Amino acid sequence: MWKYLLKRFLLMFPTLVGVAIVTFILIRVIPGDVVELRLAGDRGAASQAAIDQERARFGLDQPIWKQFAVWMAGVGRLDFGTSMWTGSSIWDEIKLRFALSLQVAIMATVVAVVLAVPLGLLAALKQDTWVDYAVRIFSIAGLAIPSFWLGILFILAFLIVFKWLPPMVYTPFWVSPWQNMQQLIWPALAVGYRYSAVATRMTRSAMLEVLREDYVRTARAKGLVQRLILIRHALKNAMLPVLTVIALEFAFLIGGLVVTEQVFNLNGIGLLFVQAVAHRDYTLIQALVMLVAGIFIVVNFFMDVMYAWLDPRIRYR
Amino acid sequence: MRHRNTWIFSSLVAVALVVSAGWMVSAVAQDKPRSGGELVFVVPSEPPSYDAHAEETFGVIHPMAPLYSTLLKVDPFDKTGTKPVGDLAESWTVAKDGLVYTFKLRHGVKFHDGADMTSKDVKASYDKIIFPPAGVKSLRKESYRSVEVVEAPDPYTVRFRLKYPESSLLLNLASPWNWIYKADLLAKDMHWYDKNVMGTGPFTFVEHVKGSHLVGKKNPNYWDKGKPYLDSYRAMFVTSSAAQVAAIRGERAHIQFRGFSPAERDQLTQALGSKITVQESPWDCLNFVSMHHEKKPFDDKRVRRALSLALDRYEASQKLSKITIVKDVSGVQVPGTPYAATPAELEKLTGYGRDIGAARAEAKRLLREAGVPDGFAFTFKNRGIPHPYEPIGIWLVDQWRQIGLNVKMEMIEASAYHPMLKRGDFEVAMDFQCGFIVEPDLDLARFVSASDANYGKHKDKVIDELYQKQARAGDFEERKRLVRAFEKRLLDEEVHVLWTLQWHRIIPHSAKVKGWTVTPSHYLNNQLDTVWLSE
Numbered sequence: 001m002w003k004y005l006l007k008r009f010l011l012m013f014p015t016l017v018g019v020a021i022v023t024f025i026l027i028r029v030i031p032g033d034v035v036e037l038r039l040a041g042d043r044g045a046a047s048q049a050a051i052d053q054e055r056a057r058f059g060l061d062q063p064i065w066k067q068f069a070v071w072m073a074g075v076g077r078l079d080f081g082t083s084m085w086t087g088s089s090i091w092d093e094i095k096l097r098f099a100l101s102l103q104v105a106i107m108a109t110v111v112a113v114v115l116a117v118p119l120g121l122l123a124a125l126k127q128d129t130w131v132d133y134a135v136r137i138f139s140i141a142g143l144a145i146p147s148f149w150l151g152i153l154f155i156l157a158f159l160i161v162f163k164w165l166p167p168m169v170y171t172p173f174w175v176s177p178w179q180n181m182q183q184l185i186w187p188a189l190a191v192g193y194r195y196s197a198v199a200t201r202m203t204r205s206a207m208l209e210v211l212r213e214d215y216v217r218t219a220r221a222k223g224l225v226q227r228l229i230l231i232r233h234a235l236k237n238a239m240l241p242v243l244t245v246i247a248l249e250f251a252f253l254i255g256g257l258v259v260t261e262q263v264f265n266l267n268g269i270g271l272l273f274v275q276a277v278a279h280r281d282y283t284l285i286q287a288l289v290m291l292v293a294g295i296f297i298v299v300n301f302f303m304d305v306m307y308a309w310l311d312p313r314i315r316y317r
Numbered sequence: 318m319r320h321r322n323t324w325i326f327s328s329l330v331a332v333a334l335v336v337s338a339g340w341m342v343s344a345v346a347q348d349k350p351r352s353g354g355e356l357v358f359v360v361p362s363e364p365p366s367y368d369a370h371a372e373e374t375f376g377v378i379h380p381m382a383p384l385y386s387t388l389l390k391v392d393p394f395d396k397t398g399t400k401p402v403g404d405l406a407e408s409w410t411v412a413k414d415g416l417v418y419t420f421k422l423r424h425g426v427k428f429h430d431g432a433d434m435t436s437k438d439v440k441a442s443y444d445k446i447i448f449p450p451a452g453v454k455s456l457r458k459e460s461y462r463s464v465e466v467v468e469a470p471d472p473y474t475v476r477f478r479l480k481y482p483e484s485s486l487l488l489n490l491a492s493p494w495n496w497i498y499k500a501d502l503l504a505k506d507m508h509w510y511d512k513n514v515m516g517t518g519p520f521t522f523v524e525h526v527k528g529s530h531l532v533g534k535k536n537p538n539y540w541d542k543g544k545p546y547l548d549s550y551r552a553m554f555v556t557s558s559a560a561q562v563a564a565i566r567g568e569r570a571h572i573q574f575r576g577f578s579p580a581e582r583d584q585l586t587q588a589l590g591s592k593i594t595v596q597e598s599p600w601d602c603l604n605f606v607s608m609h610h611e612k613k614p615f616d617d618k619r620v621r622r623a624l625s626l627a628l629d630r631y632e633a634s635q636k637l638s639k640i641t642i643v644k645d646v647s648g649v650q651v652p653g654t655p656y657a658a659t660p661a662e663l664e665k666l667t668g669y670g671r672d673i674g675a676a677r678a679e680a681k682r683l684l685r686e687a688g689v690p691d692g693f694a695f696t697f698k699n700r701g702i703p704h705p706y707e708p709i710g711i712w713l714v715d716q717w718r719q720i721g722l723n724v725k726m727e728m729i730e731a732s733a734y735h736p737m738l739k740r741g742d743f744e745v746a747m748d749f750q751c752g753f754i755v756e757p758d759l760d761l762a763r764f765v766s767a768s769d770a771n772y773g774k775h776k777d778k779v780i781d782e783l784y785q786k787q788a789r790a791g792d793f794e795e796r797k798r799l800v801r802a803f804e805k806r807l808l809d810e811e812v813h814v815l816w817t818l819q820w821h822r823i824i825p826h827s828a829k830v831k832g833w834t835v836t837p838s839h840y841l842n843n844q845l846d847t848v849w850l851s852e
Binding site: 030031032033036037038039040047048050053054057085086087088092093096097152155158159163164165167168169170262263264265267271272275277278279280 | 459769
């Protein structure tokens, strides 16, 4: 078990280095230049002398291997440098937005789990009845409707029917839970619905598969009550693929809510990502990709731990 | 009976007088500025840094201009945005030879930390702008090439000595970018203002939450007693235009100072009715077409002229103004401003005639004469921004097809667009400029041969000389004549570039917002000292 976990843990580092190399090269290959973009501004012109001065200040006049070495040395010290667009520390840029994105991701995950597990279970138990069909329609609609579009519908409904709009400024939960919820509950619902659709379908199919297993039949034959069979034997085993989906979706939500964040004007990581790419802010893009990759890798690691806990075959391998 | 009628008549007159007086009092009361309240506005961009001397985006000006003062400013009630008035300067004189400008500063102006503002601060700020030390970025120092030295002979006098007379200096000193900083802070660290705020403006800095908002509150020690009227302001950073419209429509914000599209204006007026006021103005921004003078056949002015003759600018003005942020047919100066061409003067220029049939026949003849075959294909590179680039691009391609050209439009992603222009990697490309004040020196500088922004790489000594002459002309009429000559050379004789349509600024805002006047520049009139809320 420990050997398995150690191996999984150590594999995280080469993955991160690979991500760092690919990101560093790709961002410099795509056309566009942070310095020219910033200096040209709205006026549409910038002098070559000013451009050269700024490029030197950012170290962009250095050979690419040297730029990479300097950046990696910083990353090794957990110093991601400063944003080329704002001049602020990368940590300052990210930490502001991370709290909001994390909260939306957690809330959407809660919405998804609360909807998906009971609905998936119900659909599996009532297979091919009207209950099953209703759940399937609900989940297919969730897959078909993009969360940003649902968000736009929310906004329009608030404006037209209630003459109201969610607050546009983020208030941390510990400052004002009411203000915080007024702003974040709607994107969490919009995103959570789509997320729950994936998880509902996964729960249903996993449960159907498990309910046909020999050990479930045996449990029934020996007279165990249905509730125990379902929760202790069937659900625990059916949760393996469902957990994978939930975990990967959670990691995706941290940096992937680009359009939804725009619709609700959320100051999150997704929007920061788009702005960083639009500005060709190399240092910020690199840091954000590393952050999202790091989250995926850590979530995957925890998934491996969960697998080991849920599936004894992995523990004893 | 007669007595009774007289009594009734007198009573009616008295009632009418009382009602009229009441109405007048009410009208006066409505126009009288009211103190209090928080102005909430949305800003589609955000300050990269806090130092306006080193920045080039309205994302700095809109949220932060209320925190600072400038030496001069543009009259906030002047719709042309071209009339300088004093801000920190109480009065000024110009020497007869135009080489010395002397400004008397207001007494009793204090920085937000309580320190007195003196000529030392103005000198230090302008030294940073005009003569930045190595490693200090100043984006507009080129605009002050005529300035030899800035002097502070006494605490309340500032003197600019020039190497040669320059007509645009006064307006340049009213630049909304030239915030006056504290000399002591600059002496300690020239980069202090990159990340910190300390001004003398009508509002003091409260907080900036990146990506979210910036808040300022009323400066109780502001030099202009009784102002500002607002208790505070809150600038909210909202990039999505749909979210900006929703913010105004949902009454979460009062105004957005840059501008909305016609469709967004209509959406807001339909939804909010009398709760919304719309102010509009020609905008000191323009899309023009650059043609690479070193690439055939665009090195031939007959071809460039044909491309201009193909354009029906008057029809486009009617049609495009319904769908995007352009409207007026214009020359090199914003219509309605002092140096602008009249419609009659414009009609004499190539491509500005009213008979489009004749113009296109002439265009085809010129193309044949230049040896350009029917169906000649080229690529028009456009910037990947929806408004107004896309509609203008589609219009241009359509117009050129009507003279037998086969034009393909390539949309270049916004981040890669400026480097493409700089590399000269185009035959024909959309170009643009936005000015912070309508002033020939500022608007025309990029068209001189040596300009870094001369992407079409034309070389024209006549243009260069005309630019110099108009810049130094002391007489208004003489300068206007030289600007006309420059315009004729640029757009007619040589057709170095093709003018499309002047941008049109549309500001639908809450009817509660008073004391704010739209100008042709979205960089102007953002100090908010005259703005108030009616309820």
